[in-house]
Amino acid sequence: MKNKCTITNKIREHRFFANEMTQQQLAEIAGVSRQTIIAIEAGKYSPSLELAFKIANAFDVKIDQIFIFKMEVNHND
Amino acid sequence: MAYKEKKTITTIVTGIAVLTAYCCYSFGSTIAASDTDAILKQQAVTMLKFIGIGIVAMIVIQILFHILYSISLAVASQIKTGNCNDKEIEKMIELEVIEDERDKIIELKSLRIGFVFAGIGFVSALVWLVMDGSPIYLLNIIFIAFGLGSILEGFTRLYYYSR
Numbered sequence: 001m002k003n004k005c006t007i008t009n010k011i012r013e014h015r016f017f018a019n020e021m022t023q024q025q026l027a028e029i030a031g032v033s034r035q036t037i038i039a040i041e042a043g044k045y046s047p048s049l050e051l052a053f054k055i056a057n058a059f060d061v062k063i064d065q066i067f068i069f070k071m072e073v074n075h076n077d
Numbered sequence: 078m079a080y081k082e083k084k085t086i087t088t089i090v091t092g093i094a095v096l097t098a099y100c101c102y103s104f105g106s107t108i109a110a111s112d113t114d115a116i117l118k119q120q121a122v123t124m125l126k127f128i129g130i131g132i133v134a135m136i137v138i139q140i141l142f143h144i145l146y147s148i149s150l151a152v153a154s155q156i157k158t159g160n161c162n163d164k165e166i167e168k169m170i171e172l173e174v175i176e177d178e179r180d181k182i183i184e185l186k187s188l189r190i191g192f193v194f195a196g197i198g199f200v201s202a203l204v205w206l207v208m209d210g211s212p213i214y215l216l217n218i219i220f221i222a223f224g225l226g227s228i229l230e231g232f233t234r235l236y237y238y239s240r
Contacts, residue, residue: 024172032177035079035238039179044240048178 004072011041014059014066021058029058080146080173081180082238087142088135089231095131096224102127103217113212120216146170183237191230198222 015021023041027034030051039045040055047055056063103123151166202218 028172031175032179033079033081033172033175035081036177036179045179051178 030054092228099127187230187233190233191226195223195226
């Protein structure tokens with residue numbers, strides 16, 4: 001049995017509803033570079049808990065409204 | 078391409094240039110000394126010289142790169158908006174230069190690969206010595222392994238940034 005964990009996010013959606021906030025603006029609020037925001041948004045990099053909270057705070061929402069954790073259990077293995 | 082990727086490319090190019098210069102100097106020059114101890118001492122002096130040259134070259138090129146990058150940002154801002162505000166440029170540079178958790182992770186991963194390569198080179202040099210190889214080449218193998226390890230570290234960093 002092998003578990004596959006995936007973390008998706010809704011940053012793009014929240015940026016849109018936050019008056020089309022730019023990646024640069026979000027990066028400034030979170031205290032990271034724009035490249036990091038791009039990587040997180042594309043799902044290529046999973047942020048630390050601290051950064052995830054900072055991003056959630058930037059949109060004034062709870063962390064689970066931005067980041068969605070999914071665990072697929074594969075019973076075949 | 079982002080600031081950090083460009084900076085990494087300049088580091089790689091500097092590393093390759095210094096290592097190539099070392100190889101040309103070291104393998105191209107004739108050895109004046111006759112006994113092994115004197116040759117080893119001569120090699121060590123050459124290596125120390127090139128370590129110094131490498132450090133100075135790296136600092137100078139990084140400073141030049143930073144200046145040129147700032148100028149290019151100012152020119153781009155001038156073309157785009159029509160005015161060039163120093164404070165805005167400074168802010169843009171600050172945001173690009175900022176080192177965050179992703180940079181630290183990439184640095185750690187690339188350093189590990191660089192050190193593994195350098196370690197393999199070191200072990201290979203010891204194996205070379207055990208197999209009755211010349212101690213003069215031992216020093217060169219170690220030095221080149223560390224140089225290549227540093228270049229490989231740069232390429233790994235580029236790979237992780239572009240991923």
